[in-house]
Amino acid sequence: MGKDCVEECSLVTYGQNCSKQCTQRNCAGNSSCDHVTGTCVAGCKPGWRGKDCVEECSLGTYGQNCSKQCTQRNCAGNSSCDHVTGTCVAGCKAGWMGEDCVDECSLVTYGQNCSKQCTQRNCAGNSSCDHVTGTCVAGCKAGWMGKDCVDECSPGTYGQNCSKQCTDRNCAGNSSCDHVTGTCVSGCKAGWMGKDCVEACKAHRYGRNCVRTCATRHCAGNSSCNSTGNCDSGCETGWTLDDCTACNSQHYGAKCTKLCVSRYCVGNSSCNSTGHCDSGCERGWTQSDCTVFQEAVKSDPDDSVLTYVGAAVGVFLFVLVLVLILSLIRRRRISERKHCDVGLVSKTRENSQDEGRADDNKYYYVFGRSLFEIKQSFLA
Incomplete structure (x- = not known):
């Protein structure tokens, strides 16, 4: 200068x-x-x-030594390009992160702002995790939809690829429709089976959930077997219901061959499939339906004790009364004999006074005899 x-x-x-x-x-x-x-x-x-x-930096470049291209950023929407940072004003597109949105999401995240977790997807099988879309390569598990399989099936659909219609199920009553399985909560209508009740019963089976077999019915004659199992011409004797699988009100037993009236029940008893008597059997009859007679009915141990005690008391009272009666009879006889002997002695004395001493020996004889008899009566 x-x-x-x-x-x-x-x-x-x-x-x-x-x-x-x-x-x-x-x-x-x-x-x-x-x-x-x-x-x-x-x-x-x-x-x-x-x-x-x-x-x-010249227009279109930014960063260290102006080496980065604004066009290589992954900005959401249109964004200016700051010559220093290259910041995306509206943020990044899905799958990208950083101020200038040039860094891919980490290995376990994807999507907008890398905010979605790869582990939260519902992919069928093992799938890679695209940092942008999170796409499930092999598709979704049943009940899920979308590229990344994080959305439940829309209402009214369920299953693999959400391809099944809830209205096509054959549920018994009103049932919710699980987006994965379509399970019928209250089971299936007659003739259908499976969780979602879309599979018809196989041949020779019928009823709700197809649990009954046509061969177990007791139809009269030959009958077809549809989804309900109804017998075309009614039931064999003793059977009831549309499919003839239960005993009627008058019969019971495994084959509905036993009559309710043949039982020996105590009081009025209902008659179910086993024929069980509600209040037990009449005396001498046994088994739950009271149809087997038992000749020697074993008494209750308590009843036997009472019987023995009663018998012993009865015998004792009988002996006691008998002794009293015999005692009374004996006393009466003794009394009567004393009275007779006193009269006899008095009479003898009168005779003795009249007849003199010659008859004294007789008096003593008679009196002695009388004393002997009294003695013998007493000893008897």
């Missing part, structure tokens, strides 16, 4: 007429300031170019 241009620019200026400020450069790191060129020794900060790093 100076009129004769022999002086270097000051420490903080450089260039033509020392008009440029060293502090206005955009050098990477700390750099000396050459008084002639102002060259940044370590290069420029992102977005700047030139020896002294005072020029912005």
Whole structure:
């Protein structure tokens, strides 16, 4: 600088007429300031170019050494391109991340802002995870739809690829429609089987969930066997219901051949399929339906004890009464004999007085005999 241009620019200026400020450069790191060129020794900060790093990147480029292309970003919508960062103002397209949206999502994420988890997809089999769409290569599991299989089947559909219609099921009653299986909560109508009740019964089977076999019916004559199992010409004797599989009200037993009236129940008893008597059997009859006669009915142990005690008491009372009666009879006889003997003695004395001592021996004989008889009666 100076009129004769022999002086270097000051420490903080450089260039033509020392008009440029060293502090206005955009050098990477700390750099000396050459008084002639102002060259940044370590290069420029992102977005700047030139020896002294005072020029912005040319249009369409940005970043370190202006080496990145704005067109290579993956911005959502139209976005300006900042010469320094290349920032996408509206964010990134699905599958990309970073300020300038040039980095793919990590291995376990995908989609807009890389916010979706690959493990939350419902892919059929093992599938790679595209960082943009998360597409399931082999399709979705039953009940799911979409490229990444995270959406449930729409209402009214279910199953693989959501291809089945809930209205095509044959559910018993009203049933919800699970988007995966289409399960009929209350089971199937007669003639249908499977979780979703879309499979018809196989030959020779019928009824709800196809659990009954045509051969177990007891139809009168030959009968066809449709989904309900109804017998065309009614039932054999003893059987009832449309498919003739239960005993009627007058019969019971495995083959409905036993008559309810043939039982010996106590009181009025219902008659179910086993014929069981509600209140037990009449005396002498056994089995649950009271149809087997048992000649020697074993008494209850308590009843036997009571019987023995009663018999013993009865015998005792009988003996006691008999002893009392005999005692009374004996006393009466003794009383009567004493009375007779006293009369006889009195009479003898009168005779003795009249007849004299000649008859004394007779008196004693009669009196002695009387005493002997009394003695014998007492001993008897």
